[in-house]
Amino acid sequence: MSRISDWHIMGALALAGIAGPLLLPGLATQIAFLWLMVVFALTWDMLGGRMGYNSFGNIVFFGIGCYAAAVVQRDAGLPYFEGLALGLLVGAAAAVLAAIVFGAAMLGIRGHYFAIGTLGLGIAAGEIAAGWDYVGAGSGMTLPLYPGELGAREIFFCYSLFALAALCFLVFRRLYGTRFGLALNAIRDDHDKADAMGLRTTPIKIFAWSLSAFFLALSGGLAANMIGFIDPRDVAFAGATFGVWMVLMAILGGKGTLWGPVLGAFVFHVTQEVFWTYLLGWQRVALGLLIVVIVVFFPQGIMGWWAARRTRAVS
Amino acid sequence: MSALLEVRDVTKRFGGVVANKGVSLTVRQGEIAGLIGPNGSGKTTLFGCITGTHAVDGGDVLFEGRSIAHLRPAPIARLGLLRTWQQTRVYGEMTCAENMAISAREAQGGLLSLLGAVPAATRRKGDDLLAFAGLHEKRGDKAGSLSFGQQKLLEFAMALMNEPKLLLLDEPTAGINPTLINGLIDRLRHANAELGVTLLVIEHNMRVIMNLAHRITCLAHGEVLAEGSPDEVRNDTRVLDAYLGGA
Numbered sequence: 001m002s003r004i005s006d007w008h009i010m011g012a013l014a015l016a017g018i019a020g021p022l023l024l025p026g027l028a029t030q031i032a033f034l035w036l037m038v039v040f041a042l043t044w045d046m047l048g049g050r051m052g053y054n055s056f057g058n059i060v061f062f063g064i065g066c067y068a069a070a071v072v073q074r075d076a077g078l079p080y081f082e083g084l085a086l087g088l089l090v091g092a093a094a095a096v097l098a099a100i101v102f103g104a105a106m107l108g109i110r111g112h113y114f115a116i117g118t119l120g121l122g123i124a125a126g127e128i129a130a131g132w133d134y135v136g137a138g139s140g141m142t143l144p145l146y147p148g149e150l151g152a153r154e155i156f157f158c159y160s161l162f163a164l165a166a167l168c169f170l171v172f173r174r175l176y177g178t179r180f181g182l183a184l185n186a187i188r189d190d191h192d193k194a195d196a197m198g199l200r201t202t203p204i205k206i207f208a209w210s211l212s213a214f215f216l217a218l219s220g221g222l223a224a225n226m227i228g229f230i231d232p233r234d235v236a237f238a239g240a241t242f243g244v245w246m247v248l249m250a251i252l253g254g255k256g257t258l259w260g261p262v263l264g265a266f267v268f269h270v271t272q273e274v275f276w277t278y279l280l281g282w283q284r285v286a287l288g289l290l291i292v293v294i295v296v297f298f299p300q301g302i303m304g305w306w307a308a309r310r311t312r313a314v315s
Numbered sequence: 316m317s318a319l320l321e322v323r324d325v326t327k328r329f330g331g332v333v334a335n336k337g338v339s340l341t342v343r344q345g346e347i348a349g350l351i352g353p354n355g356s357g358k359t360t361l362f363g364c365i366t367g368t369h370a371v372d373g374g375d376v377l378f379e380g381r382s383i384a385h386l387r388p389a390p391i392a393r394l395g396l397l398r399t400w401q402q403t404r405v406y407g408e409m410t411c412a413e414n415m416a417i418s419a420r421e422a423q424g425g426l427l428s429l430l431g432a433v434p435a436a437t438r439r440k441g442d443d444l445l446a447f448a449g450l451h452e453k454r455g456d457k458a459g460s461l462s463f464g465q466q467k468l469l470e471f472a473m474a475l476m477n478e479p480k481l482l483l484l485d486e487p488t489a490g491i492n493p494t495l496i497n498g499l500i501d502r503l504r505h506a507n508a509e510l511g512v513t514l515l516v517i518e519h520n521m522r523v524i525m526n527l528a529h530r531i532t533c534l535a536h537g538e539v540l541a542e543g544s545p546d547e548v549r550n551d552t553r554v555l556d557a558y559l560g561g562a
Contacts, residue, residue: 116520131403175430177432178429178430178432178433179416179417179421179422179428179429179430179431179432179433180426180429180430182409182416182417182422182433183415183417183422183429184407185406185409185413185417186406186409186417187406188408189405189406189408189409189459190405190406190407192368192388192404193405193406194403195387195388195389195392195407196366196368196388196389196395196397196398196404197392197417197422197423197473197477198390198392198393198397198423198477199389199417199419199422199423200389200421200424200425200426201389203425203428204429207426212362216454246358256408297450
């Protein structure tokens with residue numbers, strides 16, 4: 001059997017990403033959400049999988065992206081696409097800044113304490129947004145209408161989220177092959193050792209979180225426009241759904257692996273859609289069961305389970 | 316020979332326990348110094364004080380004539396002062412080759428310098444040092460899958476990869492198969508003589524430390540009990556009493 005390389009899989013995914021919305025225009029929104037989930041899982045995995053910092057607060061950067069886009073598009077007085085572009089840039093810059101500030105304050109905390117701290121961060125952000133009149137407080141914000149004809153909007157966001165997911169994957173893949181990638185793993189495996197070997201761990205950790213924040217904010221701006229409406233707790237800072245799914249998808253696929261987060265996002269999103277379609281009313285129960293099955297039977301994720309199986313087969 | 320490391324009157328307390336009480340010792344450029352003492356005499360605490368893990372409560376630590384007592388572990392490591400641990404510390408989920416690559420001196424550089432692939436020269440050097448430690452065939456294995464003794468050797472090789480000026484080794488032979496200990500002594504001597512690494516070694520195996528060290532300091536109850544050549548220390552009745560629990 002000839003070996004399947006990363007490039008084969010990437011080529012197949014690129015084809016699917018380009019042809020998908022054309023062949024199945026009715027599923028364009030679902031496909032767009034799939035790419036959003038891929039960005040979620042990849043950005044979570046940079047900290048959770050590669051660096052060993054389990055963040056439950058990454059949703060904050062997504063929310064910042066949502067709100068930055070909405071505010072810029074409301075107040076800048078630009079045509080739709082110019083406003084969107086500016087909103088994405090502002091959102092990305094704001095999220096990176098937030099990651100640097102939160103990172104400097106929180107990345108010194110380790111293990112469970114970091115997880116709990118970031119959980120608080122996500123909840124606090126939602127509460128602040130829900131009480132802040134400038135961003136619509138509890139009633140949220142409505143995004144401007146997409147100017148194109150019916151159906152064009154879904155296709156547009158499907159492709160832009162696909163492009164974002166692909167860019168995120170390629171950038172991360174490249175970075176994981178550098179010494180920066182090794183440094184992340186070193187911090188995960190033994191932080192004290194990494195310090196004692198003279199690695200500059202603080203800037204490395206902040207840079208990693210900033211990268212996650214950058215891609216999450218871009219995905220937030222796009223998602224907000226695709227959904228058309230942001231609610232502070234249910235869309236922008238949706239810690240109980242998006243925020244938890246990020247973690248689940250990365251773990252399901254296999255954290256700390258190249259393809260794990262992508263695979264996890266696919267399996268999770270498809271399963272979730274199936275539950276919604278066929279188990280309506282019980283979809284949350286089914287999702288809960290799925291989570292239990294993941295944690296009990298695939299603690300190392302699909303990629304980890306696969307690798308263990310292969311090692312067993314060899315020996 | 317000039318002093319590379321000077322520990323001056325260092326005191327370290329943990330609550331009511333005084334782990335180091337006015338400890339002074341000197342490690343000269345190019346030598347192999349030994350540090351012995353019964354369990355709980357404060358040897359590993361002293362390593363922590365020297366490498367910045369513990370903030371000292373009194374006294375000073377000078378490395379190349381410069382005070383490092385207020386520095387954190389990473390800046391101290393970047394000056395060329397490294398340590399290994401009694402319970403090994405390696406990056407368990409990374410391969411041995413990756414462990415070596417990230418231990419190179421360049422990896423201590425700023426963020427921008429990390430955004431490139433591992434240079435071929437670094438990879439070759441890592442391979443050479445793994446071969447030197449007898450771990451070359453394990454280069455693709457996860458460090459966490461190695462035996463305890465092999466992890467000790469890997470940790471030693473990682474430290475050499477960093478080209479330190481001074482390396483503190485915490486019980487390098489503990490947990491190593493007795494038949495391999497002579498090989499390890501040869502490697503330590505080689506690192507000292509050929510690679511120019513000054514060593515300060517904590518060791519419980521008397522045969523090893525008496526053979527290896529040029530000078531030995533003995534701690535007991537957190538204080539320096541005796542100091543001198545291996546023969547002097549070996550024949551010091553206070554040292555024997557400290558170990559055997561005499562009067």
